[in-house]
Amino acid sequence: KAGVTQTPRYLIKTRGQQVTLSCSPISGHRSVSWYQQTPGQGLQFLFEYFSETQRNKGNFPGRFSGRQFSNSRSEMNVSTLELGDSALYLCASSSDGARYEQYFGPGTRLTVT
Amino acid sequence: QQQVKQSPQSLIVQKGGIPIINCAYENTAFDYFPWYQQFPGKGPALLIAIRPDVSEKKEGRFTISFNKSAKQFSLHIMDSQPGDSATYFCAARGTYKYIFGTGTRLKVLA
Numbered sequence: 001k002a003g004v005t006q007t008p009r010y011l012i013k014t015r016g017q018q019v020t021l022s023c024s025p026i027s028g029h030r031s032v033s034w035y036q037q038t039p040g041q042g043l044q045f046l047f048e049y050f051s052e053t054q055r056n057k058g059n060f061p062g063r064f065s066g067r068q069f070s071n072s073r074s075e076m077n078v079s080t081l082e083l084g085d086s087a088l089y090l091c092a093s094s095s096d097g098a099r100y101e102q103y104f105g106p107g108t109r110l111t112v113t
Numbered sequence: 114q115q116q117v118k119q120s121p122q123s124l125i126v127q128k129g130g131i132p133i134i135n136c137a138y139e140n141t142a143f144d145y146f147p148w149y150q151q152f153p154g155k156g157p158a159l160l161i162a163i164r165p166d167v168s169e170k171k172e173g174r175f176t177i178s179f180n181k182s183a184k185q186f187s188l189h190i191m192d193s194q195p196g197d198s199a200t201y202f203c204a205a206r207g208t209y210k211y212i213f214g215t216g217t218r219l220k221v222l223a
Contacts, residue, residue, distance in 0.1 A: 035213075045210045090157070100162070101147070102211060103159060106155060
């Protein structure tokens with residue numbers, strides 16, 4: 001079974017621009033979560049989607065948004081980028097049945113200059 | 114109440130030693146506690162996980178000990194190897210989200 005895939009793997013953007021990151025979950029998984037990882041803050045939860053519905057959201061400004069498609073693929077968007085948005089953005093998927101195991105993708109390294 | 118406190122921040126052991134990483138939580142509604150291993154440039158990989166109705170779980174060289182009354186859980190790595198050198202994260206599952214500890218950077222000396 002293929003793992004969680006994320007594209008692109010690396011991205012360099014300028015302050016004020018916007019960016020869209022993509023995540024394809026493990027086949028059969030319907031839950032997708034997004035996390036921001038930085039050296040100072042660790043792994044911070046952004047939001048979780050299940051069957052195209054956002055079920056939970058972390059404490060991030062409204063510039064961070066996401067969506068999930070009917071095939072469970074998910075995208076997250078960050079508008080008006082700030083230098084502090086530079087981070088590794090990780091996507092994780094789970095089946096959300098009785099098994100809670102969550103599996104991470106390799107991440108997208110975003111650098112804002 | 115949503116925090117998971119992890120210690121130590123870093124750990125150095127000799128090959129064959131048994132590093133122990135500890136985590137503590139407050140929210141009794143957490144219902145699943147995984148540990149992840151992360152190598153530089155990679156996403157976290159699920160190592161082992163436990164539910165609160167179990168006090169210990171072993172998978173290969175990795176063991177989780179869980180103390181529900183103390184709201185603490187720990188990861189033990191038996192016969193540690195240099196290849197185990199990585200950052201380890203504990204986590205706790207809440208309502209449709211996971212809360213992560215701050216990570217422990219483990220170095221196993223050859």
